Amino acid sequence: MTDWNRLTGGASAAFGPAGFETGIRRWVTDSLASRIGGCDVDRNGNVIARRSTPGAKGRVLLVAGLDEPGLMVTHVEENGVARVAPIGPLNAKHLVGVRVRFEGGAIGVVDAEHDIDGGAVDFAHLFVAVPAGTVRVGDTAVVDPQFESAGQILYAANLPWRAGAAVLVALAGELAGCPYDVTFLFSAQRSVGARAGRLAVFGETFDRVLDIGTVAAAPAAGKRKGSVRPGGGPVIRALDHSLIVRPEIKDWLIGAARSRGIPYQMGVKPDETSDGGILAMTEGGLPVGGIDIPVYRTCGPMSYLHTSDLEQTLLLLKAALEE
Template identity: 25%
Template sequence: MNIELLKKLANTFGPSGNEMSVRKIIQKEIKPYVDECRVNKLGNLIARKRGKGHKVMLAAHMDEVALMVKKIDDNGYIRISPVGGIEPVTLIGQVARILKPNGTVLCTGVISYGEVHEGSEIKELPKIDYFYVDTGLTKKELKDKGVEIGSYVVPTQQFNTLGNKDIITGKALDDRIGCYMLVEVAKLIKKTNLDIYFVFSVQEEIGLYGAKTSVYEVNPNWGIAVDVTLALDSDLKGNSNIILGTGPFLTVKDSEIIASPVLDEHIKNIAKKYKIPLNLEIADFGTTDATNMMLHGGGVPSTILGVAIRNIHTTAGIASMKDIRNCIKLLKLILENPPKI
């Protein structure tokens, strides 16, 4: 497996609605391994490996949570609005890049919050309205550089390895890991009777919009959203079995859907047969592109398969390469041994 590709994907900026830089990398990487590659009007990348059998849609989203310029104060401080689900407390002191519409960097800033001194009392978690980005530039200098209302602000951190180098950390692991896994699966599938559509979707973090439009084009017989979930192995309450390094997860239920029991049972049987560790997930909050796949037309049997990460929706996500390798292996086996749906 090419970990350099995952590193490149994670380090690239691709906030919801501005995913073109990520898409270019994926398109170049996957094109030699598929029969067709196209971008639809919303910006989704759809890569097809032709077959005469059932249509299968595998979806991973390219976008990452970020921020947007809401106002520029007279002193040059930039007020921000969230793009996707971000806990404001995780932003304090983060370095951020402000982007041009084409995704290149205009300038760098630090996400700031009123000075916190030792012994000072914090009565509640800070709200996004209290944050600002300090670029060291005046309002005029920001304007001259092209910073304006609507410019993207992306918190950043370089991809790195931890411990024995089988643990990775970085920004945008949700869902560049999923994108990476689909590219690697496309490389491994040599011949198939299935008509496979690898869909790299946009704007998942703000409303699952990319999958909603792509599923109309693909019209699949069944589908899998390849995404990440929150590892709760550091939760002192111990109310989850989703633990980093113990294998991929398969969703039974999230906050929006109950996954296809037939598809889930088939995947569980494959994992058992080939001795791939697999965790079952019951999620009380959050959902994925599988929601809009499942609700297409008269209904599409769908589920979610992926890996767990710690510190989700931060610049310091943590994931296990062992889990990623096992998930790629399982996805390949599912496509080689498809369900009868």
């Protein structure tokens, strides 16, 4: 069984806000080297790995994101205080008091001006307290991931953005018996609206595309009617902001899960744009489905997931690719 603690911890610790995926790209390329042989990085920062099968039954594209939301320094005041703009979906009101980590290693603490009189906090009020001289305009930071494990529960700030990549990396080493040509795409700039992934496969066609991500889960079973929960198994996506999954793709995944006794949940994430959704509409269009790992996201910058969902997602993918 995959050491999910080590794999997810490695992905979580790697630095990589959208457009600045340096660390996570290195983690993915290093991790793929021992599993699938090699990979390419395109000029947009996507990582692409291909595995060919003689007499393949068809072509499958598997996509997961590389990046996570972050902050960019837009102004540095004389006392060293840095003003920042968000890169991707970060909420200013959740950042006050949060520890952030810059690409160069500097640590900062986010604070807000105290003269906002109870009004809504936005990025105009936020600043990052950092030692003077440590950051410059254009530098980027992420919420310090603070990865930790407690039994089968993994905690980190960036799990919603890294769990998919961890599962695809694990899958890359377990494709024996797969009758398809498989292309792995680890996409850059996913968190800012799935911008770069589509560029990596421009002009290519695939028989099936699976977008691997995460979905917001309720903290425990029964907490909210209709919601998915950590530990309940992979979530077969019905729709996201950019995608309505066609029945035959869902049936393919449901059939694979049932045939192997893999627990699964059905889910939607109407607020998130995925690479899969963009790919479904690009050029001539592609048949796209999605599998999401349930992640509980707190109101603040912390999340957790259940390692059994990572394992079951991996098993579901293997099962689907052996159908």
